[in-house]
Amino acid sequence: MTTRRRTLLAAAGASLAAPGFAPALAQTNRWPERPVEIVVGFVAGGATDLDARAVAPLLEKRIGGSVVVVNRPGAGGEVALASVARARPDGHVLATTNMPGLLTIPIERQAQFKLDDFAGIANIVTDPTAITVHEDSPYRTLADFIAAAKARPEALTYASPGVGTDDHLQLVLLQAATDTRFTHVVFQGDPQLLAAVLGRQVDSMGLNLGPVSANRDKLRTLAMAGAARSPFRPDVPTLKELGFDIEMASERGLVAPAATPPAVLAKLREAMGEVVQDPDFVRIMRSRYTEPRYEEGSAWFTRLRGLQDSYRTLWQRTPWNQR
Known part of the structure; x- marks a missing residue:
C-alpha cells in the first residue's frame, strides 16, 4: 500500500470517528426510528x-x-x-x-x-381562493356584492380562517381595489366557515375553491382568484376577468x-x-x-x-x- 493511500484511508477513518459524525450517520440510516x-x-x-x-x-x-x-x-x-x-x-x-x-x-x-x-x-x-355566499343570497354576482358593500360600509360580513391567510388577503386586496369595507369575521377552520355560511351567520366567506366546490349545491361562488378558470369549476369567473388584478x-x-x-x-x-x-x-x-x-x-x-x-x-x- 502506498504512503498516499494509507494517508487517505487514515483521514477517512478519522472523519468517520469524528465527534458527532458517526451518530448522525447512524441516525440517518435508522430513520425513521x-x-x-x-x-x-x-x-x-x-x-x-x-x-x-x-x-x-x-x-x-x-x-x-x-x-x-x-x-x-x-x-x-x-x-x-x-x-x-x-x-x-x-x-x-x-x-x-x-x-x-x-x-x-x-x-x-x-x-x-x-x-x-x-x-x-x-x-x-x-x-385558488374564492368569494362565496349562500345559494339563497341576494348577491348573484360579484358586482351585486360590491354594490351592496359600497351602499353599507362594514355592514356585510366576510369570514375567513384567519388574519393574513390567503382567504383574508383576498378581501384586503378587493377592499383596496373597490374602496369598500367589510366586517371581517375569523373562524378556526374550513368546517366552521362552511357551517357559518350555510347557517346564514355571515354574508360571505373567503375559502379555497376545492372545499367550496364540494358543497356547490348549497353555495354560490361569485368569483375566484386563480390565474385562469378552474377545469373543475368553469362556471366561476376569475377576479381578473371581472377587472381586478388579484391572484390569491x-x-x-x-x-x-x-x-x-x-x-x-x-x-x-x-x-x-x-x-x-x-x-x-x-x-x-x-x-x-x-x-x-x-x-x-x-x-x-x-x-x-x-x-x-x-x-x-x-x-x-x-x-x-x-x-
Whole structure:
C-alpha cells in the first residue's frame, strides 16, 4: 500500500470517528426510528387536514415507517408552525404549511417562527381562493356584492380562517381595489366557515375553491382568484376577468425543522415527489376539485424567499391586521 493511500484511508477513518459524525450517520440510516408526525395548523376536516391525511398512508409506504397526523390549530397556523420550528430536527416532526401565511404571519406580528426556521420538503397543491355566499343570497354576482358593500360600509360580513391567510388577503386586496369595507369575521377552520355560511351567520366567506366546490349545491361562488378558470369549476369567473388584478391561492406543502439532516431531507423530498404523482393521491385531490402541483422543497423555498419583499410592500401599503 502506498504512503498516499494509507494517508487517505487514515483521514477517512478519522472523519468517520469524528465527534458527532458517526451518530448522525447512524441516525440517518435508522430513520425513521418512530412514527413521523405531520402537524396540521388547522382543525380536522379542513383542506389542509385532508391533504395531510391523503399523504400519510402513501408516505408510509415510501419511508417504511408509520406516519400520523396531529391537529394543532390556532392563530392561523402559527401554533403548529411554532411547535415544529422548536421540535428536534431529526425528521420525525413535520408541518403542513399554507402560503401566504408562512410569510405573512411573521410580517404582521412578532411570530414564534420565521421562514428560515424550516427546510422545504415539497409544495403539493395550489388551491385558488374564492368569494362565496349562500345559494339563497341576494348577491348573484360579484358586482351585486360590491354594490351592496359600497351602499353599507362594514355592514356585510366576510369570514375567513384567519388574519393574513390567503382567504383574508383576498378581501384586503378587493377592499383596496373597490374602496369598500367589510366586517371581517375569523373562524378556526374550513368546517366552521362552511357551517357559518350555510347557517346564514355571515354574508360571505373567503375559502379555497376545492372545499367550496364540494358543497356547490348549497353555495354560490361569485368569483375566484386563480390565474385562469378552474377545469373543475368553469362556471366561476376569475377576479381578473371581472377587472381586478388579484391572484390569491393557498399553496399547501410540507416542511421540516431547518437543521434536519440533509440525508433525511433528501429521503423526504424524494418520497414526496413520488407521493404527489401517485395515482391514488391524484384521484383523491381531483375528487376534492383540486389538481396536485408538485414543487421540490429547495426550489420552492428559493421562490418563497423571493416573495417576502412583495408581502412586506403590501403590508406597508395595506396593513392587513387592520382590515
